[in-house]
Amino acid sequence: MNQIKTLAFDMDEVITDTLSKTITLYNQLFQKNITKQDLVGKRLSDTLTKEQAELLHREVDKEGFFRDLAIKEKDTKAILEELNKKYKVFICTAAMEVPNSLKDKYLWLKEELPFLNDQNYVFCGDKSILATDYLVDDSLYQLEGFKGQGILFTAPHNQLREDHSFVRLNNWNEVAEYFL
Numbered sequence: 001m002n003q004i005k006t007l008a009f010d011m012d013e014v015i016t017d018t019l020s021k022t023i024t025l026y027n028q029l030f031q032k033n034i035t036k037q038d039l040v041g042k043r044l045s046d047t048l049t050k051e052q053a054e055l056l057h058r059e060v061d062k063e064g065f066f067r068d069l070a071i072k073e074k075d076t077k078a079i080l081e082e083l084n085k086k087y088k089v090f091i092c093t094a095a096m097e098v099p100n101s102l103k104d105k106y107l108w109l110k111e112e113l114p115f116l117n118d119q120n121y122v123f124c125g126d127k128s129i130l131a132t133d134y135l136v137d138d139s140l141y142q143l144e145g146f147k148g149q150g151i152l153f154t155a156p157h158n159q160l161r162e163d164h165s166f167v168r169l170n171n172w173n174e175v176a177e178y179f180l
């Protein structure tokens with residue numbers, strides 16, 4: 001019998017819409033009115049001075065910021081639940097840059113994805129340590145170090161990047177089509 005394949009999913013910008021909440025905070029802090037469309041091909045920090053980027057980072061790292069994030073798409077949960085019947089699903093999130101997010105992320109996952117065992121959460125730094133068969137992530141940096149099959153999940157910052165050989169999935173319907 002074939003062994004059950006293991007799938008790792010990144011959290012921010014793959015399972016959760018962290019960017020929308022960050023943009024709202026950014027607009028409040030700096031009296032701006034940017035949208036996701038304005039961020040195609042760049043990161044928020046590219047539009048800020050070093051001091052502004054540090055201020056934004058401090059605010060994002062405050063306890064509670066990651067506790068009430070919106071799910072990425074309306075079908076994300078249902079698709080993850082289906083995937084979890086066919087594969088071993090892991091949630092692998094690089095939480096070290098925002099250490100105060102750890103508890104919020106844990107509580108969010110327990111509440112929003114109750115069908116997953118909390119033994120399948122991986123709070124990590126560098127994802128090259130992962131040994132899953134697949135990693136779905138919006139970060140090319142993390143995918144480049146990953147030893148299994150990397151899948152690039154589209155986010156504004158990577159939307160224009162073609163300098164890689166990863167399969168690109170644009171949304172959760174494409175995730176479902178690819179894996180189910």
Ligand SMILES: [Mg+2]
Nearest residue numbers: 010012013138
């Ligand atoms: Mg991410």
